[in-house]
Amino acid sequence: MSRATELFNDSLRVINIGTSKFKDDLDLQNVESVQLDWRPPAGGNTQLIAALDFLQGNDQVEAANLEAITRIKDAHPYLIDIEQAIHVIPNMHKKKILHSGPPITWERMCGPAKGAIIGALIYEGLAKNEEAAENLAASGEIEFAPANEHSAVGPMAGIISPSMPVHVVENRTHGNRAYCTVNEGLGKVLRFGANSVEVIERLKWIETVFAPALKKALALTDGVDLKSITSQALHMGDECHNRNKAATSLFNREIIDYFLQTDLTKDVLREVIGFIRGNEHYFLNLSMPASKSALEAAQGIPYSSIVTTMARNGVDFGIRVSGLGENEWFTAPANLVKGLFFPGYSEEDAAPDLGDSAITETMGIGGFAMGGSPAIVQFVGGEVEDAIAYSEQMYEITAGENTNYSIPTLNFRGGAYGIDIRKVIETNVLPVINSGMAHKQAGIGQVGAGVVHPPVACFEQAMLAFANKYRGGDQHE
Amino acid sequence: MSRATELFNDSLRVINIGTSKFKDDLDLQNVESVQLDWRPPAGGNTQLIAALDFLQGNDQVEAANLEAITRIKDAHPYLIDIEQAIHVIPNMHKKKILHSGPPITWERMCGPAKGAIIGALIYEGLAKNEEAAENLAASGEIEFAPANEHSAVGPMAGIISPSMPVHVVENRTHGNRAYCTVNEGLGKVLRFGANSVEVIERLKWIETVFAPALKKALALTDGVDLKSITSQALHMGDECHNRNKAATSLFNREIIDYFLQTDLTKDVLREVIGFIRGNEHYFLNLSMPASKSALEAAQGIPYSSIVTTMARNGVDFGIRVSGLGENEWFTAPANLVKGLFFPGYSEEDAAPDLGDSAITETMGIGGFAMGGSPAIVQFVGGEVEDAIAYSEQMYEITAGENTNYSIPTLNFRGGAYGIDIRKVIETNVLPVINSGMAHKQAGIGQVGAGVVHPPVACFEQAMLAFANKYRGGDQHE
Structure with missing residues (x-):
């Protein structure tokens, strides 16, 4: 019996690769078959x-x-400071706004990015209201550029305007630095495109109360070891992007002793520590620049x-x-x-x-x-x-x-x-x-x-x- | 062909239950067999x-x-206070020492329990040194009793002497309370039977500095919800017996705001908060009385x-x-x-x-x-x-x-x-x-x-x- 005859005399056991139409036919004829989920490399x-x-x-x-x-693996990021973007981010200037993602013009931007930029221009005092902000943004007077091209990163809309305080993260293995704003919490926040009065007021509070307090505490540290916190948090149910509960808790635990060594009053400490405690995504804005500092080294x-x-x-x-x-x-x-x-x-x-x-x-x-x-x-x-x-x-x-x-x-x-x-x-x-x-x-x-x-x-x-x-x-x- | 003949003519496929000797024999004869790990209920x-x-x-x-x-499930334990054992544990008195486990006489106790009791008697000022403490313990003058018979629990040796501060945990669903000492940390500690000067000094510090500070903070809370912390910590890699890292961190995060509202100086706060921060097993001594309060209700x-x-x-x-x-x-x-x-x-x-x-x-x-x-x-x-x-x-x-x-x-x-x-x-x-x-x-x-x-x-x-x-x-x- 030739192999071909053998094949047709025997009962069929079919593995189908590629288009599923052949399998559909066999299914109709009650012939058992297996569909292999295969695509050619590079899509052919x-x-x-x-x-x-x-x-x-x-x-x-x-x-x-x-x-x-x-x-990437050897990079060792530490949080060493918090300072306004214009003072630390290379090539930042008063009329520049950084955004997330690849380069894009104002006209092509998505709704939440536009919303966040409008909020940022009001926050900066460059526009009095939404309409004025939109006009200014469209005027060409503002330079928009990717945060990623400035050793910086921002979650969601990722807007960084000159006055916003940014975490300064230093990769001590390779000597480079990366920057990221302070996470505002959940709900109505700039990074998701919200720009109401409460959003702007929170940004002002971060600039005038929170950042100066954290700066004092950080000045007393030798840098907060973000690699160590990340490593521990990954064993505590975080993945350090959308879950930062353990990492934030560990960061909080670490920084409190330094807060207590500053000259800040207990009332200010309550407010500032309470802000970190109340925001389980606080560490996202540390996880991101820590990652950035490692990847930029590569x-x-x-x-x-x-x-x-x-x-x-x-x-x-x-x-x-x-x-x-x-x-x-x-x-x-x-x-x-x-x-x-x-x-x-x-x-x-x-x-x-x-x-x-x-x-x-x-x-x-x-x-x-x-x-x-x-x-x-x-x-x-x-x-x-x-x-x-x-x-x-x-x-x-x-x-x-x-x-x-x-x-x-x-x-x-x-x-x-x-x-x-x-x-x-x-x-x-x-x-x-x-x-x-x-x-x-x-x-x-x-x-x-x-x-x-x-x-x-x-x-x-x-x-x-x-x-x-x-x-x-x-x-x- | 009868079934029996069939059996002996066919190749054997054996599942052996009980003593493995039959399987050993079959193995020698190269007959494939499976040993079922079975024991009769109640060991027969x-x-x-x-x-x-x-x-x-x-x-x-x-x-x-x-x-x-x-x-057990509905019990809702809160940490509401910290106070010396003699003031809160029912039937406690000046010459009573609670220990872990079922009842046991001094003579039959294990080494670490004896070591911890010696330490406790020195700590209480009832004995000047180890020898005096041993004599006192053996004299019959001290009453030993299980913590578990006093709504209390203690890790390892589990020694609770009258002056030791205990966490007071209230099960608000059923109204009962449970008690547990403060976790001393790892290394040379009383609960593992150590009783050197540093161990006694730490116990004194817990009594005179730590507990009064925590008491002030707790007085400002509506009770710290231990069920909620446990529930969260179980999603953060803790099992709340030998791993309490997340739970301790969450407890720390929770209590700090209250510490900051007390009249304690920042130096005392640093010391006290630092003690909790430095001991990843702190929450064990909250997890235990929380569990105790639930189980005692049942x-x-x-x-x-x-x-x-x-x-x-x-x-x-x-x-x-x-x-x-x-x-x-x-x-x-x-x-x-x-x-x-x-x-x-x-x-x-x-x-x-x-x-x-x-x-x-x-x-x-x-x-x-x-x-x-x-x-x-x-x-x-x-x-x-x-x-x-x-x-x-x-x-x-x-x-x-x-x-x-x-x-x-x-x-x-x-x-x-x-x-x-x-x-x-x-x-x-x-x-x-x-x-x-x-x-x-x-x-x-x-x-x-x-x-x-x-x-x-x-x-x-x-x-x-x-x-x-x-x-x-x-x-x-």
Whole structure:
């Protein structure tokens, strides 16, 4: 009996790869079959496959990536100061406003970003009311620029205006600094696009009461070790993006002794310590610049295909890659976040993916570490096993395991970190990000939280640019 | 072909139950077989099986147990005060010393308990030195009694002497109170049997500085909600017996605002808050009386076979049962703890299982909740999956699931609680306890931590007493 005859005489046991139509037919005929969830590498794009072929197993790329992930892991961020943006952020000036995500013009900005900028211009005293602020913003007199291009990061709208106090984080391993504003809490807050009187007043209080008090306390420390707090918090149910309860509590515990050594009155101390205590997301605005300071240390390594930035402005998602240009963004339209909505809101109300907080996922925490943070699913939706599956899946697209940031539920395996654009293209697996959601209109605020992925197009563009750059200059290989 | 012939002609597929000798023989003959880990209920003890037969599915027992677990779950403990034992613990007097575990005479006590009592007598000014203290303890002039018989609990040696300040915890649902000393920290401490000058001085500082300060702060609160802190901490990697890092941090966060409202100087505040901050086990001595206040509310329900106390004095392990006498202990020799030893120590150095802290497991936290506390394995040994398996196994011997105290890694399933002596006897599964280990000699201190079980004999005795009591008075069934 020939093999072919054998095949047709025997009962069929079918594994179907690719289009499911064949399986549908077999199902109709009651033939058992299995559908394999397979897609060709790089989605079958021949240009990308050629780039991948060239870059896979390339010794120079491997060595550069090892250098990149070593720097990211070895970075040691400390909170050393809090000071107004204009005094510490390089190239900041009185008419400059930093925003989250890749570059964008005022006209193209999303509602919450516009709302936050209007609030910031009023807060700065540059505009008397909303209308004046909108006119000023549209006039061209204000320079808008990505926080990420200024060693800074901001959650959601991510607005940093000149007078806003920013946490100053120093990466003592590599000597660079990163900056981030103070987290305002939940509810009506600037970063979600709200700009009412209470929002502006809170910003003023942060500037005039909170920041000077924290500055006094920080002056007495040798710096607050953010790496240590993050490492501990990851064993206490935080993933340090959307859950910062333990980290904030540990930070609070750490800083109080220094507050008590200042000349501040007990009333001021109550107010200031109470603000940190009352805001379980306080540490987000420390987790982000800590991550930023580590990733910026890994920027600019020739041949490295490791992602150093993922950021969203509510319109575009942008990434940057270590071995490509420092301000070379690869962008594509931002996705909508899938998750849980606050009562009264639905997906229709939400702006697309927004904020620099995906710097935490770029660092290998946040969504990447959510398997160690079961309680996060109560905030962003899904089951505990989904969270663990996300953390496990991220090993497929990363170059390293960060033993400093280990995941309890994975038996303390070092978290996946160092996103390699080659692996994303090869596997079609996209980084997972958990995120708050802002209302798409200016002035409203948060409507929910959930899980989102970058558009694959960012990685495809980066891959082609990377191959062009290094294949071009490297024809002998 | 008859079935018997069939059996002998076919190849054997063997499941062996009971003695493994048959399997050993088959192994020698290369016959595949599976050994089923099975033991008869009640270890085959016919008296116990008769008791079990009578009590299984008994409506009165079921109803009583439902009442017991409802009370345990509904209990709402608040920390309301701190005061010297003699002023608040019922029936305390100047020559009385409370200890952990079931009743025991001075002569039979373990080394660390003797060491701690010597320290307490010196601390009280009742003896000038170790020798005088030993003589006094042996003289019969001092009354020794279980803390558990005084609505109190103490970790390890569990010594409470009249002048020691105790946390006063009120169960506001049922109106009863429970008491526990202040946790001294790790290292050389009284509860592990150490009694050097530094130990006594720390106790004096707690009495004269710490407790008066905390009392002032507590007077400004409406009580600190210990149920809420425990519930949160269980989602932050604590199991609230041997890991209390998150709970202590949350307690610290809560109490600081009240400290700042007292008239205490900033220097005293630094000292006092620093003590809590520096001791990640501070909350153990709140978790324990919180558990005690809940379980005591469930004591004395006729027909209830739920365990209300598990406690060890380093010689005997004792349990008490809701439907049996309030001070009716069922005891057997305490086991040795299996786990991790501090450098320089081994199992030979350790005293047997010691302390009232198993009140946490009786409550359904501690070892019962360790599946939600992966980091605990770094302290007590084992793998994360072992910890999860323990938490899952405890459902076999408990009457309820406490949704107030849920376990993240079990997808937020309510923790197993309400140990039913019938189920322990039926399944041969013993409660799991994680525990510190004290050196067996007086005056040394902690040598490690690990996992331990009660001796099954405690449950066997309780089962027989229970059947005797209720079968006797209930012949119509």
